[in-house]
Amino acid sequence: MPxxxxxxxxxxxxxxTRDLKNMINGLVYPSGYNFDGYHRSYDFEGEHYHFYSLxxxxxxxxxxxxxxxxxxxxxxxxxxxxxxxxxxxxxAAKRGEHINNWLPYYWVAHRRYPNxxxxxxAVAKSSARSDLPWIFSSTLPLWGVLGDIYPEGALxxxxxxxxxxxxxxxxxxxxxxGWxxxxxxxxxxxxxxYDDAWQATWIDNARDILTTPVAGITKTPGKVLQVGDxxxxxxxxxxxxxTENGASASDSSTISWMYANQYNYDNGFEWSSNGTTAEGxxxxxxxxxxxxxxxxxxxxAQIAVIMLNVPTMDPDDLSILxxxxxxxxxxxxxxVISTIPPRTADGYNESLAYPYNRAVLAFAExxxxxxxDYAQExxxxxxxxxxxxxLISNDGVHPSGRRNDFAPESDPYTPGGDQATHRTGDAAxxxxxxxxxxxxxxxxxxxxxxxxxxxxxxPDFGCNPDNxxxxxxTxxxxxxxxxxxxxxxxAAxxxxxxxxxxxxxxAAxxxxxxGNSGEAGGxxxxxxxxxxxxxxxxxxxxxxAILRIKGSASNGTK
Numbered sequence: 109m110p111x112x113x114x115x116x117x118x119x120x121x122x123x124x125t126r127d128l129k130n131m132i133n134g135l136v137y138p139s140g141y142n143f144d145g146y147h148r149s150y151d152f153e154g155e156h157y158h159f160y161s162l163x164x165x166x167x168x169x170x171x172x173x174x175x176x177x178x179x180x181x182x183x184x185x186x187x188x189x190x191x192x193x194x195x196x197x198x199x200a201a202k203r204g205e206h207i208n209n210w211l212p213y214y215w216v217a218h219r220r221y222p223n224x225x226x227x228x229x230a231v232a233k234s235s236a237r238s239d240l241p242w243i244f245s246s247t248l249p250l251w252g253v254l255g256d257i258y259p260e261g262a263l264x265x266x267x268x269x270x271x272x273x274x275x276x277x278x279x280x281x282x283x284x285x286g287w288x289x290x291x292x293x294x295x296x297x298x299x300x301x302y303d304d305a306w307q308a309t310w311i312d313n314a315r316d317i318l319t320t321p322v323a324g325i326t327k328t329p330g331k332v333l334q335v336g337d338x339x340x341x342x343x344x345x346x347x348x349x350x351t352e353n354g355a356s357a358s359d360s361s362t363i364s365w366m367y368a369n370q371y372n373y374d375n376g377f378e379w380s381s382n383g384t385t386a387e388g389x390x391x392x393x394x395x396x397x398x399x400x401x402x403x404x405x406x407x408x409a410q411i412a413v414i415m416l417n418v419p420t421m422d423p424d425d426l427s428i429l430x431x432x433x434x435x436x437x438x439x440x441x442x443x444v445i446s447t448i449p450p451r452t453a454d455g456y457n458e459s460l461a462y463p464y465n466r467a468v469l470a471f472a473e474x475x476x477x478x479x480x481d482y483a484q485e486x487x488x489x490x491x492x493x494x495x496x497x498x499l500i501s502n503d504g505v506h507p508s509g510r511r512n513d514f515a516p517e518s519d520p521y522t523p524g525g526d527q528a529t530h531r532t533g534d535a536a537x538x539x540x541x542x543x544x545x546x547x548x549x550x551x552x553x554x555x556x557x558x559x560x561x562x563x564x565x566x567p568d569f570g571c572n573p574d575n576x577x578x579x580x581x582t583x584x585x586x587x588x589x590x591x592x593x594x595x596x597x598x599a600a601x602x603x604x605x606x607x608x609x610x611x612x613x614x615a616a617x618x619x620x621x622x623g624n625s626g627e628a629g630g631x632x633x634x635x636x637x638x639x640x641x642x643x644x645x646x647x648x649x650x651x652x653a654i655l656r657i658k659g660s661a662s663n664g665t666k
Contacts, residue, residue, distance in 0.1 A: 294525070302480075302481040303472060307565060311558045325407050332376045341388055345541050347545065348542050356528070384399075415448060421460075433445075447482050450462075450500065498511060499539075511539055515542070
């Protein structure tokens with residue numbers, strides 16, 4: 109078995125005096141990890157060996173993590189940048205060109221960044237795979253080391269996102285290897301991951317918004333408005349938060365902090381369901397929104413979750429959205445923008461919904477704002493159009509209420525889920541409003557954790573439930589290094605009279621997007637295995653290097 113090579117011929121390890129972090133960085137980024145190498149645009153004049161040189165190290169690192177080596181971790185922005193820039197040429201690769209040697213690179217990249225549109229296109233594009241299907245065969249020995257990372261059908265041809273898994277709706281299984289950001293991992297880590305690429309930015313931005321005084325407005329800590337059209341107007345939206353059915357301790361803490369289980373002016377779900385902050389047919393231009401800025405019963409909110417439809421028939425025209433975002437920030441309200449769900453109308457998703465969602469996510473990244481990718485979470489749970497008449501109601505437009513014995517107030521974790529790791533079960537595969545409410549609570553939990561409570565944000569290398577995924581986990585470094593953000597958080601607390609409850613949420617590690625159309629093609633035919641063996645040998649070499657470092661770590665090196 110390839111795993112046996114992990115220990116073959118390893119007799120020497122790095123000395124204890126070596127800098128473990130720099131050794132790892134040098135291994136994963138062998139051509140340099142300096143400013144010039146990773147903070148500028150690249151011009152390779154037609155050759156791409158810089159990225160090709162990363163293949164053995166990247167695959168080796170993935171295999172090491174998959175098989176339980178946990179001596180190291182670091183921020184992976186440079187790795188994502190390398191993946192995305194290298195993808196520019198992947199589609200043009202033909203047999204015999206060195207670039208096709210690292211097509212497996214994108215298989216690995218897709219596990220780490222399953223929702224990034226550039227990575228997804230590199231995996232699914234037929235021109236990048238048509239003459240090399242054997243590389244993606246699950247029988248290739250290399251993949252036994254890497255684990256199950258969606259070699260085929262990683263993209264749902266209906267949605268451009270999600271898994272090629274069965275549409276039966278069972279959620280009891282999750283991807284192998286302990287990873288928590290795959291298409292079948294319906295948990296809070298993935299749910300909060302769609303803005304991870306700019307999370308440090310939106311955290312800082314949110315702190316600024318919440319700590320900047322606004323003349324004449326006294327903020328109510330934890331008040332979260334729900335702004336939108338008929339999808340927010342429904343009483344079914346927020347019903348699970350009102351009942352707390354099956355909620356975890358951190359769920360309940362967040363629900364209480366945002367007053368979602370109360371019946372008063374501080375509960376944003378009450379304002380949306382009574383038609384004040386949401387109404388049928390509302391859009392970004394709606395006069396209803398104007399009232400939020402001036403109504404003293406509304407403008408004391410700290411946060412507004414906003415889901416409004418395409419502003420115009422041009423899904424890329426975000427001028428109205430931009431104006432509204434500026435207006436919310438102007439009165440000290442942090443906008444959290446949600447993508448819109450798919451519809452059954454012919455051509456609507458391809459021409460409007462999906463392009464609009466991509467534009468919204470790009471806009472949120474540019475402005476440094478948190479997002480809820482409701483659309484992608486639907487598509488992951490119900491691929492290949494199976495969201496119709498399940499998570500989307502019979503009218504083909506709105507989230508569903510009661511469906512298949514599940515209701516908007518059902519326990520989202522049963523059956524088949526896990527409350528401890530915030531992995532949803534079958535109920536969230538059937539009630540669209542239950543899913544939306546749960547996603548909102550998870551996002552507010554994350555915002556409270558890092559923005560209001562001031563926990564230091566330390567992105568994990570990878571998406572492992574053990575690194576911030578369980579309801580009881582917290583950042584080990586937050587208590588010792590929180591001073592850098594204490595002024596921000598204390599200011600947020602003072603201007604907010606921060607609540608005493610402290611939630612623990614999942615810190616995600618994948619960058620997100622939704623609604624990207626792509627092919628799920630590729631078959632596992634035969635072909636020359638020489639290249640695969642070359643890759644395997646390179647991988648083994650990298651693994652040996654990692655094990656030497658692992659050995660030094662076990663001997664006391666930090």
